[in-house]
Amino acid sequence: MPGLLRGVARTAVIAGTASAVNGRVQRRQAERFAGRDAQIAAERQQAYAAAQAPPAPAPAAPPAASPVDPIQQLKDLAELKAQGILTEDEFAAQKARILA
Incomplete structure (x- = not known):
């Protein structure tokens, strides 16, 4: 029975370590991608704002040349x-x- 408890305890330690490492990796990746996601969101917002902006007024037509005699x-x-x-x-x- 002591061998069985030792195997169960070892499995629990390995599983706990793996879970802690996995959580740490996920947090690091979330922090890394948060900046990129914020940049993508800002670019999309700027593109949307540019698309919604009213078009610039058309330049005035050049004055018609006066008829020359x-x-x-x-x-x-x-x-x-x-x-x-x-x-x-x-x-x-x-x-x-x-x-x-």
């Missing part, structure tokens, strides 16, 4: 030609573009 453009070209800034060929090309 073709006659005035031709007069300006003629002045540039008279000053010698434009050659005859450049003047003709610009004139054709304006009148087209």
Whole structure:
């Protein structure tokens, strides 16, 4: 009978030690993963907040170009030609573009 009690006692000690070690490992893992879980939760919350934020207002359309008088453009070209800034060929090309 003493051998039987010794075997039971040894089994109890081994089981108790295993249980204590298992509990310690679980606590350490829970602490390690708690930080990671908090970071993931914060990222998800930021993504959700960004998705719920109202969209930025659309930029204003650029002002429409004021219609330019073709006659005035031709007069300006003629002045540039008279000053010698434009050659005859450049003047003709610009004139054709304006009148087209």
